Amino acid sequence: MVSPTSFGELAEFVQDSSDVRVSGIWTHSRVNSPTLSLDRLTGIVELQASDQVVTVRAGTRVADLNAELQPYGLEIPLRGFAAWAGYPDSLAAMLSYDLPHGLSRQWGSWRDWVLGLTVVLSDGRIAKSGSRVVKSVAGYDVHKLMIGAQFNLAIPAEIHLRLTPTQAVGEPVVPNESEPATWILRVSRSEFAIAVENEMPILSDPETSTLWLGHRPPESYSHAWAMAIDGSGESWPATSSYYRNRAKQVFDPAGKFSRSWVGNS
Amino acid sequence: MIADLSRLVGPEWVLSGAAAERAYDSDAYTVDRSSPVAIALPKDTAEVAEIVRYCVAQKIPYTARGAGTGLSGGVLPALGGVVISTKRLTAILEIDTENRAMRAQSGVANKKLSDAVKHAGLHFAPDPSSQTVSTLGGNIGENAGGPHTLKYGVTAPHILGITMVNPEGEIVEFGGPTAGLPGSEFIGLIVGSEGTLGVVTEAWVQLTPIPRAIQTALIAFPSVRNATEAVAEIIRLGVIPAALEMMDHGILGALRAAFNLQYPEGTKALLLVECDGDDAAVVAEEMTRVRQVAERQSALSFTEATDERERQKLWTARKKGVGAMGRVAPTVVTHDGVIPRSKLPEMLETVYAVSAEYQIGVANIFHAGDGNLHPCFYFDDRDPDQVRRVVLAGEKVIARCLELGGSVSGEHGIGVEKLDLMAIMFTPDDLEYQAMAKSIFSDGQLCNPCKVLPNQKSCTEHRKRWRGIAW
16 A cells, blocks of 8 residues: 655556555445555645635644644634544545534535645646635636545545634534444435434434434435445435546546445446 | 527527627626627526527537626627527526525526525525626526625535536436535536536525624724724634625725715725624624724724614615726726735735826725725726726736735636636646536537636637736
């Protein structure tokens, strides 16, 4: 397994490899024989504290980033939630899976926080989209496509992140002791109370109508979706793969990145 | 072509001829004009799809257009092409107040979305200045912002689902009334794509509760620097206002001339601050801290609204500022650039220096909280030398935005206006990366061609372009 420390090393590996599988995504990782670790592509590149923006290497762990930001009164508002939920702990994996957290309605999530993203493409080229400012309409926001792409299209290398003032952020409700959640269920607001009663979640967030469960929920809720977070790759409903396949053909024609999408039909 | 389109949508819904061509040959970026052959006004998604399929079969370029309020030439028709107007796509299709979601056709005006759910204490949060006329489709195309972007975000976070006619003429849907479907999400790519990936005909939008407590203040400062320092300090304190808008002495002069609005003697800048939330005590505390910042920055006055009528009056300076410029000079160019908020003082000094260097008047009105500035150069476009100087001045301003780590556009988009500047902001590999994303949907030949990315093939009709600067 390769652990690059620079863009150049990462790009060289991706260019030369026919099989790029990123390690350490899930607590119970289902990635067999990973070939690439981002654990050494870490560190803050530039912090603009007064603008509440940081540029950081994609392999950096969220907890480490928040620890470095603490003296400045800034953070990515995930707090202890990600640790409890057993989420992937690197920025690259977090944005690649874009999982709900306990403060999504109040403080947004990855599609709000990622202002710009530098990636390594399947042919080894390095490219970026977005910018370092909180508001920009300059070209196509390809980084929005990479969020949730589960490493299928490119490998994140460096991120411009919007930060949140620590003093404004409340605490997400996290169970003190509980079994680990294995599924996320999101329903409509109108069905949230029923879902809580029926599914008896380990945790629920009424602001976003999200439930964290220890079991696979039934597919009986309207306008709902569910996703396994145990690394199994299961989800419902089946979503159209037409544009995902087209995106895959464009960005990874040789099929060297992850070979499955959570949510694929 | 007219006859063919008439068979698709009805002859009364196809416009052609000199008057129609003139009405649709540009948006608010009027320096560049390009006549379409026909303007079609479909009534629903199915008719839009038929028009697109026809254009694809006949190899005719087409451009979707809402209200035409765009400021970068995003809906400039391709020469000899078809404009697909959303003027008849004005239905609100579903309102689900319990789930805070609404489905509407793309021709619905932004403000009408909010008006439809006001009774339920909800609104559509993105509020561009053009909101009384600009459409949902246009807002989606440009990822529109507005004064309340600072707290509520631009259009993208408020779009839950999209129905679009893709460049093959197929009707496709993304997302739906529930947010956050796992996997790669195309809505974020489509929003802000300036109508180049398909024709959006409907959207599910997120509705946001109208805050229960709103406090608005207009603060007069003796210098622009005091005002920009106040902005920085407010943000540093962790206060997140709903809006933080600044107007400089140039705008104040225009407001005085147009509306006889008066401000304290010595006022060089105004800052409009609005705090909102559900907890009145928290909002009051935020405004107290804003007042303390204002005092530390030598504010000349701090006027706080006591009711909605007064609140609207305080917003007058912001909302009427650009329009008031018409009293100052025959022509006004409103630029659009973004810099990190901390660079505001530096950037404004550049703007004033450029204005002096090129002897062109400038007034500044901008979203201070986002670092999104709108320098308004005012001049007489009947004088070609003034025009030349305005162009050069604008280039310098935008170039400085990039030097300070900003972006060439905060909310007006690239369109055709800033095509040349894309190659300054992005490397060739970056532009190729963006072109790859575009190619998921479009080969770029027919669907609103020659926008956003420079150096696209077959754009010969757009080669002669005014040098990438706004009018």
